[in-house]
Amino acid sequence: MEHKHHGHCKEESGNSCCPCHNHEHHHEESPKKKIIKIVVATILLISAYIVEKKTALSTWQLLLIYLIPYLIVGFETLKEAFEGVAHGDMFNEHFLMSIATIGALCIGFLPGAETQFPEAVFVMLFFQVGELFEGYAEGRSRDSISRLMEIRPDTATVMRGGVETVVSPEQVSVGETIVVRPGERIPLDGRVVEGESSLDTSALTGESVPRDVAPGDEVVSGCVNVSGVIKIETSKTYSEGTVTKILEMVENANGRKSKSEAFITRFARVYTPVVVVCAVLLAVVPPLFSGSFLNSFPTWLYRALMFLVVSCPCALVISVPLSFFGGIGGASRKGILVKGANYIDALSNIGTVVFDKTGTLTRGVFTVEAVHPESIAEEQLLHLAAHVEHFSTHPIGAALRNAFPDEATDGCEISEIEEIAGQGICATVQGRRVAVGNSKLMDTVGVKWHDCHLSGTVVHVAVDGEYAGHVIINDTVKEDSEEAVQRLEELGVGKVVMLTGDRRETAEDIARKLGVKEVHCELLPADKVAIVESLSGEHSGCLAFVGDGINDAPVLARADVGIAMGGLGSDAAIEAADVVIMDDKPSKVADAVSIARRTVSIARQNVVFAIVVKLAVLLLAALGIAEMWSAVFADVGVTVIAVLNAMRTLNVK
Numbered sequence: 001m002e003h004k005h006h007g008h009c010k011e012e013s014g015n016s017c018c019p020c021h022n023h024e025h026h027h028e029e030s031p032k033k034k035i036i037k038i039v040v041a042t043i044l045l046i047s048a049y050i051v052e053k054k055t056a057l058s059t060w061q062l063l064l065i066y067l068i069p070y071l072i073v074g075f076e077t078l079k080e081a082f083e084g085v086a087h088g089d090m091f092n093e094h095f096l097m098s099i100a101t102i103g104a105l106c107i108g109f110l111p112g113a114e115t116q117f118p119e120a121v122f123v124m125l126f127f128q129v130g131e132l133f134e135g136y137a138e139g140r141s142r143d144s145i146s147r148l149m150e151i152r153p154d155t156a157t158v159m160r161g162g163v164e165t166v167v168s169p170e171q172v173s174v175g176e177t178i179v180v181r182p183g184e185r186i187p188l189d190g191r192v193v194e195g196e197s198s199l200d201t202s203a204l205t206g207e208s209v210p211r212d213v214a215p216g217d218e219v220v221s222g223c224v225n226v227s228g229v230i231k232i233e234t235s236k237t238y239s240e241g242t243v244t245k246i247l248e249m250v251e252n253a254n255g256r257k258s259k260s261e262a263f264i265t266r267f268a269r270v271y272t273p274v275v276v277v278c279a280v281l282l283a284v285v286p287p288l289f290s291g292s293f294l295n296s297f298p299t300w301l302y303r304a305l306m307f308l309v310v311s312c313p314c315a316l317v318i319s320v321p322l323s324f325f326g327g328i329g330g331a332s333r334k335g336i337l338v339k340g341a342n343y344i345d346a347l348s349n350i351g352t353v354v355f356d357k358t359g360t361l362t363r364g365v366f367t368v369e370a371v372h373p374e375s376i377a378e379e380q381l382l383h384l385a386a387h388v389e390h391f392s393t394h395p396i397g398a399a400l401r402n403a404f405p406d407e408a409t410d411g412c413e414i415s416e417i418e419e420i421a422g423q424g425i426c427a428t429v430q431g432r433r434v435a436v437g438n439s440k441l442m443d444t445v446g447v448k449w450h451d452c453h454l455s456g457t458v459v460h461v462a463v464d465g466e467y468a469g470h471v472i473i474n475d476t477v478k479e480d481s482e483e484a485v486q487r488l489e490e491l492g493v494g495k496v497v498m499l500t501g502d503r504r505e506t507a508e509d510i511a512r513k514l515g516v517k518e519v520h521c522e523l524l525p526a527d528k529v530a531i532v533e534s535l536s537g538e539h540s541g542c543l544a545f546v547g548d549g550i551n552d553a554p555v556l557a558r559a560d561v562g563i564a565m566g567g568l569g570s571d572a573a574i575e576a577a578d579v580v581i582m583d584d585k586p587s588k589v590a591d592a593v594s595i596a597r598r599t600v601s602i603a604r605q606n607v608v609f610a611i612v613v614k615l616a617v618l619l620l621a622a623l624g625i626a627e628m629w630s631a632v633f634a635d636v637g638v639t640v641i642a643v644l645n646a647m648r649t650l651n652v653k
Contacts, residue, residue: 031139034132038125041073045121052117059108059115066105066117074101074124093314096272097127100308103301104628110298119628123309123636130636130643134318137326137643152243153187153221159231169221169238178232180225188234189220189241195230199223204246204335204582222246245575246337259345260324260603264316275311279304282622299624306621306631314635315610319642320603326649327599334652335582336592337566343578346561347596351541353493353589354532356555357500357507358395359548360565361484361514361586362475366399369456373469379404381469385461387412388427388436392419396459399473400436420444422501422524424459435462438503438522442467455509457502477510480587485515487590491597497535499528528555536560546589552576563589591652599649606642613638 048065051057057065071078080094101120108115156169159177169187172178177193180186186199198210201223210226213219219232221243238244283297283304290296324341331338338344358364373381386404389397416428423444424437435445436459442449447462449470456474460467485496498519500507507521520531532555536543545552545559553576556562564577565584581588617634620626 031132031135034128034135037073038128038132041069041121041125041128044069044072045118045125048121049118062115062117063105063108066121070101070105070121070124073121073128074098077124077127093312096276096308096312097124099276100305103305103308107298107301107305110301111294116302116628123628123632126632126636130314130639133640133643134322137322137647152247153185156187157181157184172234172238174234174237176234178234179229180232181229182225182227184225186219186221186223186225186232187243188232188238189236190218190232190234192217192219193231193233195228197228197230198226200226201583204242259342260320260600260607264313264320267313267316271313275308279308279311282307302628303621303624306626306628307618309628309631310614310617310621310634312635313610315614315639315642316607318639319606319610319646322643323599323603323606323646323649326646327595330599330650330652331592331595334588334591334595336588336595337580337582338592338596339578339580343561344596344599346542347544347579347593348600349541350493350544350561350593352495352497352535352538352543353488354497354499354535354543354545354555354559355484355516355586356528356545356547356552357498357502357510358475360546361481361498362477362510364395364475364548366395366457366473366475368399368403368471369474370452370454370472371403371469372452372472374467376463376468381461381471383412384429384432384434384463384468385436385459385471387414387429388417388425388434390414390427391417392425395475396457396473397425400459400471403471433464436460456506477513478584478586480585482514484586484589487587488593489515491590491593493593494541495535495538497531499523499531525554528552529558532558544589546586547577563592595649595652602645602649606645609645610638610642 045066048062048069051065052062074097077094078098081098084095101124104116104120104123108117153169155166156172157164157166157179158172159165159179164179172188178188178190182197192213192215194215196212196214198212199219201211203224204220204222211223213230218235219230221238221241283301286300287293287296321341324344327344328338328341338347355361368382371378371381376384382400382404385400389400392398412430414427414429416426416433418426420426420437420441423441424435426433426435426441426445428434435441435447438458439449439451439460442460442462445462445465447460447465447467449460449462449467452458452470452472454472456472459471459473461469461471488496495518496516498507498511498514498516500510500519500521501523502510502521504521507519511517511519520527523531532543532545536559542560544561544563545555546563546565547556548565552564556564556576556578561579562577563579563581565586566577566580566582579592581592614634617626617630621631
């Protein structure tokens with residue numbers, strides 16, 4: 001999903017392929033077949049060269065000898081060039097290579113010109129070697145992402161009429177019971193109803209430590225059952241499950257181009273035709289002013305052919321997208337799912353990181369720490385608070401219900417439930433009007449309240465218009481939250497901010513523990529959007545918002561980069577965010593920034609290296625100093641080096 005963001009950080013991009021290099025070749029050859037062709041053509045080229053030096057064959061006879069290795073190794077390239085011309089896409093690398101090599105084969109027939117048969121075959125041969133390296137690098141990048149594709153389950157064993165039936169996961173409905181044995185992949189999201197086991201979640205989270213599950217635990221598709229047989233009651237259809245959401249996200253990631261890729265695509269559309277025109281002018285114009293067109297034309301034609309070989313921008317249009325693709329693949333190995341190369345760009349330019357507190361820096365698992373009754377007994381205070389929060393999905397409501405487990409079975413009637421956003425809930429319990437919430441709710445219902453000396457979230461309770469006391473609820477900080485803040489500061493992120501709906505004392509206490517210097521507290525959901533908007537203009541660079549993806553969708557969408565703590569199976573996270581951290585570790589935000597910066601740095605290295613070498617050899621070719629061999633290095637050699645450099649993005653420490 002595309003959001004409206006600051007222009008300098010996000011860029012809309014389409015799926016158009018670069019005209020100079022189309023990765024979806026019409027005739028994809030297997031690496032083995034390509035290697036065989038290269039080896040055979042190399043042997044025949046050496047043989048032809050020996051024949052040329054040892055015999056006195058005519059130019060036509062030599063052409064026929066050299067055509068054999070040329071066509072063996074270059075037939076597919078010539079075919080691609082012809083099809084490109086037929087489809088109106090003539091300015092691609094296959095066309096440039098075909099024109100340059102055919103010209104080199106023909107130049108020896110001009111008056112006073114030397115034959116260039118070995119050079120023509122070698123250019124085509126080395127071009128194929130470059131494509132072999134490119135295919136290998138692309139394969140490595142795709143493998144790192146296709147590792148995620150392995151999470152796609154093939155079958156599901158479902159219980160129907162007391163009988164186990166193996167079906168496609170798409171044929172299983174919500175509420176059915178499936179059986180998963182050791183070694184099998186969980187096909188659908190659901191809840192364990194029978195059995196205990198350990199789950200391997202590494203394909204989703206990048207973490208190798210198994211996760212233990214027992215009856216009542218939620219499980220998600222894509223995990224591998226390690227030890228025991230478990231039965232799962234499905235909670236989602238296959239199309240709505242975690243596996244499908246992740247696969248859709250990964251498959252669509254390549255469609256969102258980085259600014260570098262988008263620029264190179266536009267650049268190549270203009271650059272390649274200009275190069276062809278310049279090559280024609282280089283071949284024709286100097287001989288016109290030389291005094292003898294026919295004598296000087298072969299020399300300038302040779303230089304023009306070298307110019308064509310050197311100027312092919314495939315080093316850029318291959319290595320830059322490959323760098324970003326590799327960066328996305330490397331991040332996925334760490335359990336960081338990036339939805340597109342444009343977000344790699346934005347992550348590399350992060351200036352401000354805003355963390356939501358609950359569920360992001362903290363576990364979001366609240367427990368009752370203290371009960372301070374005023375006008376009623378402690379048990380009665382918890383009893384009423386738990387009943388009012390009976391239908392609440394908020395973690396604080398769950399903490400109150402857990403503190404009074406008999407609430408669900410004591411038969412008390414609950415009616416007239418009224419939830420006030422950002423304040424709390426009012427309800428009638430057994431005829432008594434009870435308000436449970438923060439100090440703002442107490443002010444709203446006109447009850448005089450007082451604060452507590454303890455640190456934590458204070459939940460006030462009023463009964464029939466009188467203050468009944470309060471409950472202290474605390475959340476636990478995640479083990480790596482402090483590390484996350486420290487590492488972001490070490491990376492030079494200008495500002496780290498924490499947002500929370502908690503009261504000031506609780507918020508500042510946690511901020512102090514984590515080393516967060518700026519904190520905004522007692523916020524409503526709408527307040528978070530306003531604060532993110534105000535922060536976005538304060539620092540150079542992009543703003544990232546990190547939330548748990550459940551109730552932070554508006555802020556995730558508003559930020560330049562929305563990063564969600566996806567956990568296992570948070571649909572909202574996968575839908576709303578640009579980056580999903582699958583294991584809920586805030587320290588992975590720093591990993592994401594590091595990976596993005598390294599990826600962009602490698603892409604820039606390739607751009608600078610390719611342009612500098614090509615300009616140098618182009619100048620030498622125009623002056624007649626460079627030979628065809630140096631032209632081959634400036635094109636294919638530079639491409640191979642750039643591709644190998646781009647492959648470094650896959651290696652994430």
